[in-house]
Amino acid sequence: MIDPAAVEEIKQILGRSKRVLVTTHIAPDGDALGSLTAMGLALEQLGKKPTLVCDDGLGEPFTFLPFADKVVKRVRGSTHFDAVFAVDCGDIERTGRALKPLQKKMPPIVNIDHHVSNTHFGTVNIVISEAPATAEILTNLFLQIGVELDVSLATCLLTGLVTDTQAFRIPSVTAETLRVASLLTDAGANLAEITMRTLVIKDLSTVQLWRIGLNNMHLEDGLAWTTISQADLQLVRDPGAPHDGLNNILADIEEAKAGIVFTEREDGRVKVGFRSRPPVDVAQFATKLGGGGHRQAAGALINGPFNDAVKQVVELVKQGLKEA
Ligand SMILES: [Mn+2]
Known part of the structure; x- marks a missing residue:
């Protein structure tokens, strides 16, 4: 259930709007693109004219999404919009250049998201950090404003839910998440196909990279x-x-x-990608190296030369794990 006062504000904004720009974060994932296309479909159902903008566009494996062909990188033609919906976007900077053409006359912004770091940049903010995906929030919002969950809409929403929860495997998945997922499958979304397309199938290059990575793997003192x-x-x-x-x-x-x-990057710098299982916190190491992230997934970009950088970070993390 979403705060009825916020839902009322959204209804009022929609009542005054015809042209609506919908956007999401750069480097979009399944929840970003599923939420973007779902919002577009919902607006069309409500008789609005949505324009869907993602600064980085929409690529594989998400081209199967209904409305995927409607996603553009830049606004073309008139830059007049009556409202903006930002979905799955914690910070207005993360929309990239999507809103740049509107800067002179920015309409009301509706910010719908689940990032704990959300800056509440909207005129209306629906930020529910306990929700495992923005798509879960959107499903509830659509039910509350009377949008019908048809198969296209359900497919977009279930894609967001499946990808952000890694197929319902993360701790923030609740009975409510599963209820939402069952509503979406009832509406005709194909859970097995969405999971296969977004989480299971990989291109050959990805697996070739894994082969190299597994060949070069080391395991010492609890660090792989x-x-x-x-x-x-x-x-x-x-x-x-x-x-x-x-x-x-x-x-x-x-x-x-x-x-x-x-x-090792082309420019000689070194990308360091950390993962851990709870309760091990790898964000602390990434932060020490000038990067950041979440407790179980974090990263940093540091200077080479490659072998020296690897040695230095491995020692730092091994020491940190020993002290923990
Ligand atoms: Mn998300």
């Missing part, structure tokens, strides 16, 4: 780490492929308390 150098990247079909999953594999080793993937 691996290195991917520029020379290694030459062996991968698409060197830019994501290798987040590799991080999780390392941190999932029973004998490991934390996992680190070191990636």
Whole structure:
């Protein structure tokens, strides 16, 4: 249940609006894009003219989403909008350049999000940090304002829910999350297909990167780490492929308390990606290196040379794990 006063304010804004810009955060994930397209579909159902903007666009594996082809990187034509909806976006800076063309005459902003760090930048703010996904908040909002959950809308929303919860596996998943998911499957969303497309299937380059990473893996004193150098990247079909999953594999080793993937960048700097299982806090290490993140997933970008950087961070983290 969403605060009825906030829902009333949203209804009033919608009552005065025809053209609505919907946006989300840069480097979008499944919850960002699922929420963006769901909001667009809902607005269309309510007779509005939505424009969906994501500064980084919408790419694989999310092109299957209903309304995916409506997502643009920049506003074209008139920059007059009656309202802005920002979904899954903790900070207005995270919208990138999406709102730049509106700066001179910014309409009311409705901010719907679940990031604990949300800056409440909206005219109306629905920020529920206990919710595991923005899509869960949106589902409840749609029910409260009388939007019908059809199969397209349900598919977008369930995609947000499945991806942000890693298929309902994280601690913030509650009975309410499962009730929302069952409403969405009742409406026709295909849970198995969404999970397969967004969490299971990987492109070949990703798995090639994992192979390199697993070959280079070390495990000492409760720390699992691996290195991917520029020379290694030459062996991968698409060197830019994501290798987040590799991080999780390392941190999932029973004998490991934390996992680190070191990636050598073209500019000589070193990307350091941390993962851990509760209660081990890796954000402290990332922060020490000038980066940041969450307790169980954090990162930093540090200076090379590569081998020296790896050695230094491994020693720092091993020491920290020993003291903890
Ligand atoms: Mn999210």
